[in-house]
Structures are given as C-alpha cells and as structure tokens.
Amino acid sequence: MLKKGFVALLFAVVNIGFAGAIEPTNIKRDTDRAMSLIEHRRFAEARHALTNLRSRVPLDDEVLVRHIDFELALCAAELRDNEAEKIMLAFLRRY
Numbered sequence: 001m002l003k004k005g006f007v008a009l010l011f012a013v014v015n016i017g018f019a020g021a022i023e024p025t026n027i028k029r030d031t032d033r034a035m036s037l038i039e040h041r042r043f044a045e046a047r048h049a050l051t052n053l054r055s056r057v058p059l060d061d062e063v064l065v066r067h068i069d070f071e072l073a074l075c076a077a078e079l080r081d082n083e084a085e086k087i088m089l090a091f092l093r094r095y
Contacts, residue, residue, distance in 0.1 A: 027057060031064070038071060047075040066095050 030053050037046035054068045073091045076084040 027053065027064075030056075031068075034068075034071065038074070041078075043075045043078045047072060047079070050075065069094070 030049065034046050034049040034053060037043075037049060050068050050072050054065070054072070057064050057068065059065065069091050073084070073088045075081075076087045081087070
C-alpha cells in the first residue's frame, strides 16, 4: 500500500514538472494582453501583468524591456502611486 502511494506521488510530481517544461511562455501573447488591459484603463491588472512579464523577458530584448518599463511608469502615474514620479524619472534616466 505504501509503495502504491509513493508511486502515485512520484507520478504526480513528474507530471507537474513536465507540464511546466512543455508549456512555453508566450511573451507576445502576454504583452498583447497587458496592452489590452491598458487600453481598457485597467491599470492595476496591467501593472501586475507587466511586472510578471518583465521578469520573463530576456534582457537582450531591449526594445521590449523599454516598452514594458514605460508602460509600468504609465500605470504608476494613472494609479496615482506615491512613487510614480520617482518611477518616471528612473525611466527617463535609464533610457
């Protein structure tokens, strides 16, 4: 009985690992979703999506990284974040 439980647990862990490896991250799709959220003025959700996306985008994709950083600054301004001015100035210095 214990052996069956161990095998079932091992099978579940392997399936979870393969599911993560098989499902590719679709950066283009997620970027489009974040832009759609901004277009619909859903800035809090857009900021969350962009933050998640920013952590997955390769740093050598400078154009996309710059675009995401700008949109994050926009979200901060639209949400009247206390750090909005600081975020925008950091963006201007960086780019």
